[in-house]
Amino acid sequence: MKTTFYLSIVIVLMSSVLLVSCSDDEKQGDTTKPVITLNAPAEGAALQPGSHIHFDMDLEDDVMLGSYKVEIHNNFDGHTHTKAEAGETTPFAYNNSWDVSDKKSTHIHHHEIEIPANATEGNYHFMVYCTDAAGNESYVARNIVLSKDGETGEH
Template sequence: MNKLVYISAILLFSTLFSACTNDSEDVSKPVINLIEPEDGHALKIGAAVHFEMELSDDTELRSYKVDIHNNFDGHNHTKAVSETVDFTYSKSWDVSGLKNTLVHHHEIVIPENATPGNYHLMVYCTDKAGNETYVARKIVLSYDAVEHEE
């Protein structure tokens, strides 16, 4: 009798554990192909950023987020009071229902009073299952940068 209970318990647990493993579960992260801005690209202060990328997922996308923050090292040799502000930007967009999409916009505008210097531009993409991937770029904010014409 103990042997029958033991075998039944093994069969029950193996059935339960195999039911919990779903081969069709989405575990693949979405793919980001960030076209512009390129790594090291100088962006013009006071102008819109030309932003372009391709997003794809094997199942379904959910959203993407763009985050820009300074990458200053904290040391400074000037004593003058600056009238600029460190530029920060964070916004998310919904792309639910799509497996692939080309994103192209000029919604990110660098204000006239942004502090010139090194920044990070981060793009995060999340799929419907919650898998997330990101791309990081080093960018420079500058008054001398060439404004993109597209």
């Protein structure tokens, strides 16, 4: 009976040692952020109100992608976000997400982001966020300008 008791204690202690000795990598899982290669729009791109944005990028993850999001907001006065006078123009804002959860890498190319014709000209931030299946997130930020002399999104 004592032998069985001591054997049980030894098994419990050995099990505890084995559980504690697992590496931190095994416990944490996927900690690598996805990679975003934003090809268009370019840094400083001038885009025309009333047109669309030529959007082109590549996404990669070492395990599995989850989703990506595009956010555009004005950068008037270095983020003090001024208001336009009533009836003139409207600061452009955009926020949309897409699911890419069945892929490890993907090429994104579309022209579905429309800039309203009455969008206020000026400086904007074009932000792309990508989240992988494990919840790791990376982002890329570009400065763009809305201008009547800008590109129309054609290529």
